Amino acid sequence: MRVLIAPDKFAGTLTAVEAAEAIAAGWRRQAPGDDLDLAPMADGGPGFVDVLHAALGGELAAVTVSGPHGSPVPAVVLRVGETAYVESAQAVGLHLVDGDPETASSRGVGELILAAVTGGARTVVVGLGGSGTNDGGAGVLAALGASSDGVLDGGPAALASVLQVDLSAARACLSGVALVAASDVDNPLTGLFGATKTFGPQKGIGEERIAEVDGWLEAFATATDRRTSLEKGAGAAGGIGYALLALGASRRPGIDFVTDAVSLAERARRADLVVTGEGAFDFSSRAGKVPYGVAGVASEALRPCIALAGQVLVGSREMRALGIESAYSLVELVGEERALGAPADALAQLAERVARTWSR
Template identity: 75%
Template structure:
C-alpha cells in the first residue's frame, strides 16, 4: 500500500515534521512493505516555516526581534525562490505570553521580522498568522515599519487609549513594490461580536469585563485608518494583525490551502491508497480551518479514506465522519497521558503501528 502521512503539529510536543516521522516509524514496524509519503502540514500558525522549508528547501535566516513584551526573542524566516515565509507566532506567539497580559502584548517583533525579509531583497512575503498572544490590531507591526500616531502603537492594546490619528505613509512606503500575503484560516473581522477581541481575547488573558474596552480601542484604530478593511474576513486574525497587513495592501489567502498547494497534497492523495493525518487534539473545532479537516477534504475529493491520529480524540463517530474522517485514534488511550507527554514521538509511533494493523493490507 501507499500511505500519505499529512499531520499538523502536536502542539507542545511535536512539530508537524516530527509527527510525520514518528507516524512513519511506527507504521514501518507493522507494515514494512508499505510505501510512505510524508507531507507535514500547517495552517499558517506555529510550524508554518518548518513545513515550508521541508517542502521548498531554501535558506533559513535567523534574526532577533522584540517579543510580545519587548524582550529579545529569536525568529527565523525562510527565503525560497524570491519569496520570504514568516511565522508571526515566533515573534508574538501565545507560547511567549503564557496566555496572559493580552492588553500589553505587542506585534512590534512581527514588523521587525517583516523588515528583515524586505532587507533580504525578496519581492513577495507570505506571513503565516496563527497562535498569537497579541490583541493590538497589528499596531506594533505598523510602528516597526514607520507608522506614527498620537498614541503609542508599540504598547499593545493599552497603548491605543486616546488614539485619534495614525499616519501610515512611511509604513506603506517601506513595503512598496513587494507582494504581501496574509496566510490565515481565521475569518473573523477586526471588531464586534465575532471580532478578534470577543472571540480570542479571553484565551490571551484579557478579562471578560475588559473585552468591550479593548474592542473599542481596535474600533478606534479602524476609525482612523480604514473601517471597510476592518470588516474583511481575516482582519481579526492574530489579534488584528490581519487588519494591519490589509492596511499595507496584503492579500489574504487560506493558510491551509496555500500549504496544500505547495506540497501538492491533492496530487499525492490521488497517488495514495490511504491518507493519515493528525494533530494534538482532534475535536469538532477541527472543522474551523484546521489541518485534519482540510486533509480529509482533499482525501475525499481523491476518493481515498482518511484516518486521524491525535494526542486526544474528543469527538464521537458521527462527528468524526462529519469531518470526513473514517476513524480517529488517541495516543493517550493507548499509552496514558504521562507517557504521551514524556515520550511523544515514541508514543505516537506505537499508535501508528497499532493503526497499521487495522488499515494496512
C-alpha cells in the same frame, strides 16, 4: 499498502516532523510492509517556515526582532527567489509572552516583514497563527512606519488613547511589494466571533477583560480602517491579519501554500490511505486548519482520510462534515499524563493500534 502521513504539529508537544515520524514508527511496527510517505504540514502557525524550507529549499536569513514585551528574539526569513516567507509565531508566539498579555505587542512581526523587504523580496508571505498578541496588529503597523496620536506598539492596553492612525508611511515602505496574509482562521477583528472573544482566553486575557479589550480594538479599527476590520481573517493572530489587510495584503489559507509546496494532491493520488492529525481535533479545524485541508485533498483524490489527535472533541457527524472517516484520541488510549509526558511514544502506540484496523 501506500499510506500518506500528513499531520500538523501537536501544539506544545511535537512538531509536524516529529509527529509524522512518530506515526510512521508506530505504523511500521504493525505493518512493516506498508509504503509510508511522510509529508509534515503547517497552516501558517508554528512550523510554517520550516515545512516550506524543507519542501522548497531557498535561503534562510537569521534576524533578531522584538518579542511581545520588547526583548530580542531570534527569527528567520526564508527567501525563495523573489518571495520571502516569515512566521509570526517566531516573533510573537504564545510561548514568548512572559508578562501581561494586554501589553504584548506584535511589533516583531513588522520587523520581520521589514527585514524581508530590505533583503529584496518582492512578495512577502506572512504565516499567521500561534500568536500570543492581541493588539490588532498595531505593533506591525508601527514597525513599518505608521504614525498615530497615541502609542501603537504598547499592546492593546495602549490603544485606548489612539484616535487617529496614518498608514501612508507604512504603505510607502511596502511600495512595489505584494503582501500575502497566510491565515488559518476566518474570524473578523472584533465582536462575538472576533480575535479577543475567540482567542483572547488562550492568550491569558481573563473572561472579565474580554469586553474592554475588544472595545479597545473597536476604537483602534475606527481610527484606522473600520471596513477592513470586518473582513474574513482580520482576527487572525490577534489582529495581525487586520494590519496586513489594511496595508493591502491579499489573503490565502496557509494550508494552501504548504499543500502546493509539498505536492500533496499528487502524493494523495498515489496513496491508498491518508493519515493526518493535530493536537486537538475539534470543529474549529474547519477554519483553515491542517486536518480539514488534508481531508479535502484526500477527498479530491478519492482516498479515505483518518486523523490521529491528542484529543478528539467532535462526534462522528461533525467528523464526516470535516471529511474525516475516523479520528483516534491519544488521551483516550494512554491518558492525559502520558500523552503530554511522552507524546512521541504515545502517538506511535496509537498509530500501531490504528494500523491494525486500516492496513491490509
